[in-house]
Amino acid sequence: MAKEATQQAEGGTERTPQWAMAIDLDRCTGCEACVLACASENNVPTAGEDQAAMGRTKHWIRIDRYYEGEFPDIKVKYRPVMCQQCDEAPCEPVCPVNATYQNAEGLNVQIYNRCIGTRYCANNCPYTVRFFNWFAPEWAEPLNLQLNPDVSIRPAGVMEKCTFCAHKIKRAKLDADAEGRELADGDVQPACVQSCPAEAMVFGDMTDPDSKVARQLGSGRSGQLLESLGTKPRVFYLEKAD
Amino acid sequence: MLSALLLLVVQTASAAEQPIGFSHTAHIEKASMQCTDCHEGATSRDSAGLPSIRKCMLCHQFIATDLPEVVRLSKYWERKHEVPWERIYGFAKTAAVQFRHAPHARAEIACSQCHGDVASMTVAVEAVTHTMGSCIQCHRDNSATDDCLACHF
Known part of the structure; x- marks a missing residue:
């Protein structure tokens, strides 16, 4: 769970949301709209044809495919995988400079300008969702004009990964604050959740019993990826129990 | 005296070369304007913003109209050009800092706290140096968040 000390330092009496995501695998069609939305929202560069052929692509979210049965009686299952925002994240204790840590809201944070690029975190991540910038990212004109100003461009030498769209969380909080109201369920929609045509993904505060995500978690269908490792991810996958 | 001289040197060094010698003090002290009359976004948006020449010409x-700097202004206007103001505040791209003006205005942080006494300046100079230390100190003094993610994302 969130670190108490950090929570106190945040000050104020406001409730600290605990962000979580539920992904309904029975709804996911593997269309990869989330992958595209994530890349454009978070300024994730494309690797190019040659580099991609060598497996050097960078995706904050990917779709894993699982095949069940033999052709022609085959069933394909899709699983969107991004940073699982673990409560017991294996990436955090191995960072020598504290560039990655869990904040009071349960987000596994990556601070780019603190990162010195040891890459220990990526090596220790069982979900292989961390990516190292070997080179400075480049966008061929005019693609450089579509970059999202709310998200920093990661320079060469630092690690990056899914942030649960931390900038959109921030934006939603500021908007709510400007309107003088509390953050409501559904105000925060990470790019993947927003773009999912099958509405397979739900994001919200899992400690709010009325939130969509809390209801999904209590549905009895939810599980976590590589649960046995004890990483306690904040991403939950919903599947029909066999 | 020496320190005042030193300050003057530092201020001159950090003063950007502006296309027009815009006097902040003339507008704020004499014409009783507010910072937000021109930097409209300061209270409501991420960026305080620099005014368009259309705003200048509403009055000018x-x-x-006969002041030399206003004559220079109207030359830009006649050529239908914006004034290419030089920014004097901002964060380096490598700092990966995301700053939002609006929440600071809502917290009633005075403009002068981060920008110095602009009301008494002619051409604005970078009177306050923004460092992570100064940001965090203020955040702690005001019981605001000191989570790295508050600014770096």
Whole structure:
């Protein structure tokens, strides 16, 4: 769970949301709209044809495919995988400079300008969702004009990964604050959740019993990826129990 | 005296070369304008913003049209060009800092706290140096968040 000390330092009496995501695998069609939305929202560069052929692509979210049965009686299952925002994240204790840590809201944070690029975190991540910038990212004109100003461009030498769209969380909080109201369920929609045509993904505060995500978690269908490792991810996958 | 001289040197060094010698003090002290009259976004948006020449000309089509700096302004206007103001505040891209003006205005942080006494300046100079230390100190003093993610994302 969130670190108490950090929570106190945040000050104020406001409730600290605990962000979580539920992904309904029975709804996911593997269309990869989330992958595209994530890349454009978070300024994730494309690797190019040659580099991609060598497996050097960078995706904050990917779709894993699982095949069940033999052709022609085959069933394909899709699983969107991004940073699982673990409560017991294996990436955090191995960072020598504290560039990655869990904040009071349960987000596994990556601070780019603190990162010195040891890459220990990526090596220790069982979900292989961390990516190292070997080179400075480049966008061929005019693609450089579509970059999202709310998200920093990661320079060469630092690690990056899914942030649960931390900038959109921030934006939603500021908007709510400007309107003088509390953050409501559904105000925060990470790019993947927003773009999912099958509405397979739900994001919200899992400690709010009325939130969509809390209801999904209590549905009895939810599980976590590589649960046995004890990483306690904040991403939950919903599947029909066999 | 020496420190004042030193300050003057530092201020001169950090003063950007502006296309027009815009006097902040003339507008704020004499004309009783507010910072937000021109930097409109300061209270409501991420960026405080620099005004368009259209805003300048709302007044300067009629007011003080013979002053040399206003004559220079109207030359830009006649050529239908914006004034290429030089920014004097901002964060380096490598700092990966995301700053939002609006929440700071809502917290009633005075403009002068981060920008110095602009009301008494002619051409604005970078009177306050923004460092992570100064940001965090203020955040702690005001019980605001000191989570790295508050600014770096």
